[in-house]
Amino acid sequence: MIRAHRYSLAQTHGGLEAIAELEACHTCDNPICVRVDAHHVYLGTRVENMADRARRGRHNRQTAAQFWRYQSQQERAGMARALRDHVLAHGWDQSMIAHLLRGATTGQGQLF
Incomplete structure (x- = not known):
């Protein structure tokens, strides 16, 4: 593996x-x-x-990256599967990938 x-x-x-x-x-x-x-x-x-x-101040932190610290391993795995499934079904779509990574819900605006 x-x-x-x-x-x-x-x-x-x-x-x-x-x-x-x-x-x-x-x-x-x-x-x-x-x-x-x-x-x-x-x-x-x-x-x-x-x-x-x-x-970058990433030492002495949790084993998961600071960016993902509030997600369980199962949640991260689910997100990875959702990304994989989307790319397999629809190809690479940068805006949808960003949407899936942010965890935004339908209709939710982007602050920046």
């Missing part, structure tokens, strides 16, 4: 062997993000990943 963000990195960087000693660093703090670029998920060493975590 391989986590989705590591699989995405492996596809981008030449396979699992190429990334074996490196970590997936998340600047977006979204543990289910698979968008490989400098603003979301990128490769780094353990030292770089921990330095980034400390620099």
Whole structure:
């Protein structure tokens, strides 16, 4: 088994062997993000990943990212399945993905 963000990195960087000693660093703090670029998920060493975590004040927190701290594992898994099902059924739709990630309800406006 391989986590989705590591699989995405492996596809981008030449396979699992190429990334074996490196970590997936998340600047977006979204543990289910698979968008490989400098603003979301990128490769780094353990030292770089921990330095980034400390620099952004993410150390000494719950094991789940701060962004998801109020959701149970079951809620996060349900959201991941909803995202997967939507993409499989309708393809990638950035506005709907953002809607599903925010957990907005139908008719709810966006503040920013």
